[in-house]
Amino acid sequence: xxxxxxxxxxxxxxxxxAMGEIGAxxxxxxxxxxxxxxxxAGRDLFVKWCREAGCKIRVDAIGNVFARRxxxxxxxxxxxxxxxxxxxxxxxxxxxxxxxxAGLEVIETLNDHDVETLHPIEAVVWTNEEGCRFDTAMMxxxxxxxxxxxxxxxxxxxxxxxxxxxxxxxxxxxxTHTAYFGPVKAAFEAHxxxxxxxxxxxxxxxxxxxxxxxxxxRIVIEGKETHAGPTPMSIRQDPxxxxxxxxxxxxxxxxxxxxxxxxxxxxxxxxxxxxxxxPGQLELxxxxxxxxxxxxxxxIAGYQxxxxxxxxxxxxxxxxxxxxxxxxxxFNADCVNAVRKAVATTGYDSMEIVSGAGHDACNVAAVVPTxxxxxxxxxxxxxxxxxxxxxxxxxxxxxxxLHAILERAE
Numbered sequence: 228x229x230x231x232x233x234x235x236x237x238x239x240x241x242x243x244x245a246m247g248e249i250g251a252x253x254x255x256x257x258x259x260x261x262x263x264x265x266x267x268a269g270r271d272l273f274v275k276w277c278r279e280a281g282c283k284i285r286v287d288a289i290g291n292v293f294a295r296r297x298x299x300x301x302x303x304x305x306x307x308x309x310x311x312x313x314x315x316x317x318x319x320x321x322x323x324x325x326x327x328x329a330g331l332e333v334i335e336t337l338n339d340h341d342v343e344t345l346h347p348i349e350a351v352v353w354t355n356e357e358g359c360r361f362d363t364a365m366m367x368x369x370x371x372x373x374x375x376x377x378x379x380x381x382x383x384x385x386x387x388x389x390x391x392x393x394x395x396x397x398x399x400x401x402x403t404h405t406a407y408f409g410p411v412k413a414a415f416e417a418h419x420x421x422x423x424x425x426x427x428x429x430x431x432x433x434x435x436x437x438x439x440x441x442x443x444x445r446i447v448i449e450g451k452e453t454h455a456g457p458t459p460m461s462i463r464q465d466p467x468x469x470x471x472x473x474x475x476x477x478x479x480x481x482x483x484x485x486x487x488x489x490x491x492x493x494x495x496x497x498x499x500x501x502x503x504x505x506p507g508q509l510e511l512x513x514x515x516x517x518x519x520x521x522x523x524x525x526x527i528a529g530y531q532x533x534x535x536x537x538x539x540x541x542x543x544x545x546x547x548x549x550x551x552x553x554x555x556x557x558f559n560a561d562c563v564n565a566v567r568k569a570v571a572t573t574g575y576d577s578m579e580i581v582s583g584a585g586h587d588a589c590n591v592a593a594v595v596p597t598x599x600x601x602x603x604x605x606x607x608x609x610x611x612x613x614x615x616x617x618x619x620x621x622x623x624x625x626x627x628x629l630h631a632i633l634e635r636a637e
Contacts, residue, residue: 229342229630229633229637230572230630232336232340232342232629232630232633233336233573233626233629234332234333234335234336234622234625234626234629235332235335235336235339236618236619236621236622236625238332238335239328239329239332239621239622239625240618240621240622242276242328242331242332243320243321243324243325243328243621244320245272246269246272246273246312246320246324246328247320247324249265249268249269249272250263250265250266250268250269250314252317252612254317254612254613255612255613256314256317256318256319256320256611256612256613256614257314257318257319257320257324257612258314258315258316258317258318259312259313259314259318260313260314260315260316260357260359260360261313261354261355261356261357261359261360261361261366261394262290262313262354262355262360262361262391262394262395262397262398262400263360263394263398264398266312266313266398267398267399267400269312269313270292270312270352270398270400273292273294273312273327273328273331273352274292274294276331277294277331277334277350280294280296280331280334280335280338281296281338282294282295282296282334282350283295283297285402285404286400286401286402286403286404287371287402287404287405287406287407288370288377288401288402288403288404288405288406289354289366289367289370289371289377289380289391289395289406290354290355290367290395290400290401290402291351291352291353291354291367291368291370291371291402291406292351292352292400293307293349293350293351294330294331294334294349294350294351295347295348295349296334296337296338296344296347296348296349297347298343298344298345298346298347298348298636299343299344299345300345300346301347303345303346303347303412304346304347304409304410304411304412305346305347305348305349305411305412306344306346306347306348306349306411306412306413306414306415306632306635306636307348307349307350307351307411307413307414307415307591307595308326308329308330308333308348308349308350308351308414308415308416308417308628308632309326309327309330309349309350309351309352309353309416309587310323310324310325310326310327310330310351310352310353310356310416310417310418310586310587311323311324311326311327311352311353311354311355311356311357311367311587312324312327312352313354313355313356313357313360314357315357315359315610316359317610317611317612318357318610318611318612318614319608319609319610319611319612319613319614319615320614321419321604321609321614321615321616321621322418322419322421322609322610322614323356323357323418325417325418325419325602325616325621325624326416326417326418327350327351327352329417329621329624329625329628330349330350330351330417330628331350332625333348333350333625333628333629333632334348334350336629342633344632344633344636344637345636345637346412346635346636346637347636348632348636353365353367353368353371353587354366354367354395354400355367355391356368356586356587358551360385361383361384361385361391362383362550362551363375363380363383363550363551364443364551364553364585365553365585365586365587365589365590366380366383366391367380367406367587368587368589368590368591369590370406370407371406371407371408371590371591372408372590372591372593372594373407373408373594374590374593377406381395408591408594408595411594411595411596412595412596412635412636413559413561413562413565413595413596413597413598413632413635413636414562414588414591414592414595414596414597414598415562415565415566415597415598415599415600415628415631415632415635416586416587416588416591416597416598416599416600417599417600417601417602417624417625417627417628418586418599418600418601418602419601419602419603419604419609419614419616420433420580420582420601420602420603420604420607421583421584421604421607421609421610422583422584422604422607422609423606423607424578424580424607425578425580425601425602425603426603426604426605426606426607428578429576430576430577430578430603431575431576431577431602431603431619431620431623431624432570432575432576432577432600432601432602432623432624432627433577433578433579433580433600433601433602434563434566434567434570434577434578434579434580434600434601435558435563435566435579435580435581435582435598435599435600435601436557436558436563436579436580436581437518437555437556437557437558437581437582438553438555438556438558438581438582438584438585438586438588438589439487439489439516439517439518439523439555439581439582439583440516440517440518440519440520440523440553440554440555441489441514441515441516441552441553441585442514442515442516442527442549442551442552442553443512443513443514443515443549443550443551443552444512444513444514444515444530444547444548444549444550445510445511445512445547445548445550446509446510446511446512446513446534446545446546446547447508447509447510447545447546447548448466448469448470448508448509448510448538448543448544448545449466449507449508449543449544449545450463450464450465450466450467450505450506450507450508450509450543451463451464451505451507452499452504452505452506452507453504453505454503454504454505455502455503455504455505456503458505463505464505464541464542464543465505465506465541465543466497466506466508466509466538466541466543467497467506467509468541468543469509469534469537469538469540469541469543469545470509470511470537472537472540472541473533473534473536473537473538474492476533476537477490477513477529477530477533477534478490480526480529480530480533481526484517484522484525484526487517487518487519487522488516488517488522488526489514489515489516489517489583490513490514490515490516490526491513491514492511492512492513492514493512493513493514494510494511494512495509495510495511496509496510496511497509497510498510513530515527515530516583518555518581518583520555523555531547534547535547553585553589553590556588556589556592556593558588558592558597558598558599559592559596559597559598561596561635562596562597562598562631562635563598565598565631565634565635566598566599566600566627566631568630568631568634569626569627569628569629569630569631569634570627572630573623573626573627573630575623575626575627580601582599582601584609586599598631600624600627600628600631601624602616602620602621602623602624603616603617603620604616605617
């Protein structure tokens with residue numbers, strides 16, 4: 228009876244810790260940004276483990292890695308599961324990595340117990356999910372799902388003007404397989420919550436029903452460079468004054484749409500960057516999120532209005548560009564039900580939850596039936612070197628993943 232089947236939690240935890248040594252930071256986190264030498268080392272280790280587990284490896288043209296365990300009927304579409312191995316510059320050991328290694332652990336567990344599945348199972352590593360080095364989050368899954376042209380992804384550059392295409396070739400992960408989805412029975416992604424809700428509610432597993440609407444915007448405000456000493460405040464064309472006008476208005480707007488609104492200014496840069504010169508240009512980014520479409524649309528409209536109005540009043544020309552957007556997602560009912568059944572089989576405390584963060588599952592869900600599983604992370608911290616999860620939660624989420632996959636793969 229496969230209902231009694233459980234994964235090897237110690238093996239999964241040991242692999243998480245081993246992967247965490249690649250790009251390890253002094254504060255206990257990871258810096259393994261997409262297509263760096265560290266990313267290559269992490270991919271190589273994953274591929275090594277998968278080959279030892281008897282998997283066939285396939286790498287597509289955007290560098291997504293697929294490790295396949297055969298089904299009894301290879302003509303049937305696979306059940307896929309995975310996430311990403313790249314991290315933020317000051318990331319942790321679990322964001323993305325957990326979902327990749329949980330997929331491998333499911334395969335290892337089935338091997339250990341000689342369990343065959345009708346459908347093949349594939350553990351997946353998606354390329355450049357974080358979007359911190361190359362400025363498009365969830366890039367590999369977007370190309371695979373047809374949401375982003377391959378050549379557009381290849382042309383993305385980092386701050387040293389190195390392209391995705393160049394770096395894929397350099398680390399030897401520009402595969403020959405077409406970077407486009409084929410038939411897939413179902414897809415699952417296991418992940419830490421990256422928020423505080425499961426921990427606060429003392430739940431072991433989150434049954435994820437969907438993902439909120441989100442987008443990232445670049446604002447460039449033009450000023451006039453002038454000496455900081457002789458130039459009166461009243462006649463300056465200072466982009467920082469425009470920022471001072473619209474910033475509190477945008478935060479107040481977020482409060483109006485609380486508690487679910489999210490507004491984040493993650494990058495601010497001035498030119499020429501001299502302490503005694505009024506900036507001639509200010510560039511910043513804003514990340515806007517809300518689970519409800521009407522509220523999200525209102526926040527987008529308000530952001531555009533307040534920024535434009537403040538810049539007009541200060542005489543500082545402005546350009547606003549949305550450089551990334553992920554519409555809200557409602558996950559497939561059959562996949563969500565498979566996760567619910569898996570929770571019932573394993574007996575863990577659970578709750579249904581909407582993801583506040585974007586995941587590769589958002590792109591995957593646009594083209595194949597998809598579901599997600601969350602586990603708690605300490606204090607809700609993620610994108611932080613202090614990111615942490617309990618071994619028993621790591622094991623629990625993977626057990627739920629195992630039985631959700633079995634339900635879809637048999």
